[in-house]
Amino acid sequence: xxxxxxxxxxxxxxxxxxxxxxxxxxxxxxxxxxxxxxxxxxxxxxxxxxxxxxxxxxxxxxxxxxxxxxxxxxxxxxxxxxxxxxxxxxxxxxxxxxxxxxxxxxxxxxxxxxxxxxxxxxxxxxxxxxxxxxxxxxxxxxxxxxxxxxxxxxxxxxxxxxxxxxxxxxxxxxxxxxxxxxxxxxxxxxxxxxxxxxxxxxxxxxxxxxxxxxxxxxxxxxxxxxxxxxxxxxxxxxxxxxxxxxxxxxxxxxxxxxxxxxxxxxxxxxxxxxxxxxxxxxxxxxxxxxxxxxxxxxxxxxxxxxxxxxxxxxxxxxxxxxxxxxxxxxxxxxxxxxxxxxxxxxxxxxxxxxxxxxxxxxxxxxxxxxxxxxxxxxxxxxxxxxxxxxxxxxxxxxxxxxxxxxxxxxxxxxxxxxx
Ligand code: AMP
Numbered sequence: 001x002x003x004x005x006x007x008x009x010x011x012x013x014x015x016x017x018x019x020x021x022x023x024x025x026x027x028x029x030x031x032x033x034x035x036x037x038x039x040x041x042x043x044x045x046x047x048x049x050x051x052x053x054x055x056x057x058x059x060x061x062x063x064x065x066x067x068x069x070x071x072x073x074x075x076x077x078x079x080x081x082x083x084x085x086x087x088x089x090x091x092x093x094x095x096x097x098x099x100x101x102x103x104x105x106x107x108x109x110x111x112x113x114x115x116x117x118x119x120x121x122x123x124x125x126x127x128x129x130x131x132x133x134x135x136x137x138x139x140x141x142x143x144x145x146x147x148x149x150x151x152x153x154x155x156x157x158x159x160x161x162x163x164x165x166x167x168x169x170x171x172x173x174x175x176x177x178x179x180x181x182x183x184x185x186x187x188x189x190x191x192x193x194x195x196x197x198x199x200x201x202x203x204x205x206x207x208x209x210x211x212x213x214x215x216x217x218x219x220x221x222x223x224x225x226x227x228x229x230x231x232x233x234x235x236x237x238x239x240x241x242x243x244x245x246x247x248x249x250x251x252x253x254x255x256x257x258x259x260x261x262x263x264x265x266x267x268x269x270x271x272x273x274x275x276x277x278x279x280x281x282x283x284x285x286x287x288x289x290x291x292x293x294x295x296x297x298x299x300x301x302x303x304x305x306x307x308x309x310x311x312x313x314x315x316x317x318x319x320x321x322x323x324x325x326x327x328x329x330x331x332x333x334x335x336x337x338x339x340x341x342x343x344x345x346x347x348x349x350x351x352x353x354x355x356x357x358x359x360x361x362x363x364x365x366x367x368x369x370x371x372x373x374x375x376x377x378x379x380x381x382x383x384x385x386x387x388x389x390x391x392x393x394x395x396x397x398x399x400x401x402x403x404x405x406x407x408x409x410x411x412x413x414x415x416x417x418x419x
Contacts, residue, residue, distance in 0.1 A: 014103035028053030073127025087112035233382035252321020
């Protein structure tokens with residue numbers, strides 16, 4: 001019998017069984033690189049964004065270790081701690097552990113804010129093998145004596161770039177200071193700006209580096225387009241775009257990104273009025289409302305979801321065929337995160353970005369970090385040729401320095417925030 005590429009990784013049979021059931025035929029690049037290193041007990045610095053299969057790249061080796069050395073859990077303790085920036089991502093990671101660990105006997109719980117803490121305290125009482133948590137609520141429960149980090153064997157920091165963007169640096173440092181020195185640490189970030197590298201160095205011990213470059217994960221699989229439009233034309237253009245998807249009978253789910261919560265609400269309402277099944281998720285909605293909206297989206301009952309960046313974090317929905325940037329993000333890295341919602345794990349995807357006059361600068365920043373011009377789509381009736389021309393001229397002026405120089409500058413100003 002021939003072995004599959006996954007079987008060559010020599011994970012526990014209980015994991016291979018589930019991988020066969022999930023029809024995962026071969027490891028994604030990050031899995032192929034990271035899993036053997038993690039099985040050897042190495043610390044890892046992984047540069048990869050969502051959609052690359054990074055969750056399995058850490059969940060599988062951790063579940064493998066847990067299945068090989070089932071231990072008794074001490075009260076309030078955890079053997080694995082995964083820190084995630086948002087509750088959506090925490091829930092997603094928790095689901096992945098449950099899925100991949102279907103045939104492994106292990107206990108897991110989630111700790112995140114926005115919901116009552118009593119069930120979380122109760123779940124921690126007997127100790128767990130895997131705890132997935134957001135930093136703020138975790139510290140609350142630690143300070144109240146409900147969680148003890150002294151038994152952590154595996155520590156995962158997921159989406160560190162987001163974590164720092166959201167102001168969690170101090171919380172993360174406080175949490176790290178409570179971990180035992182002897183542990184295996186894994187650190188994942190979509191970008192490696194200098195402050196992120198500094199943090200990694202303070203947490204990891206002789207780490208292996210694994211990098212899945214954004215170029216291969218975004219540019220190649222996702223058909224990207226930019227439309228130059230007046231702000232007022234964005235709505236009719238979106239409606240036309242959504243109708244086009246319908247007409248193509250693609251039955252694909254669409255996520256529309258809005259920069260503000262208010263904008264997301266307004267847009268979802270106007271889409272409903274125009275006859276689309278749409279809903280909005282953003283930080284002002286309760287956890288229950290967000291989960292319900294996501295569930296209906298996943299089932300295709302409301303195939304158009306209008307979201308803000310934070311709300312869409314960790315949303316892992318197969319079959320998202322189209323991502324629309326109704327507003328361009330003012331942080332260029334967010335573009336990569338947003339379009340990573342489509343074309344997940346080998347599927348084909350399309351990302352269409354609307355750019356109005358006030359957003360030209362954002363577009364230039366985005367094209368700088370993805371290191372390619374986004375092809376323009378100008379055959380629609382609202383195309384503003386003058387804007388496209390201005391963008392082209394701006395890009396040409398900026399491309400005066402050599403490519404090497406530009407890349408150096410890019411690294412230097414990894415933060416590049418404008419708020
Ligand atoms: P992630 O980057 O961890 O958010 O994973 C993105 C998606 O890829 C998830 O829907 C996973 O279920 C899926 N996935 C992860 N690894 C594989 C694999 N080796 N083969 C097929 N799908 C995968």
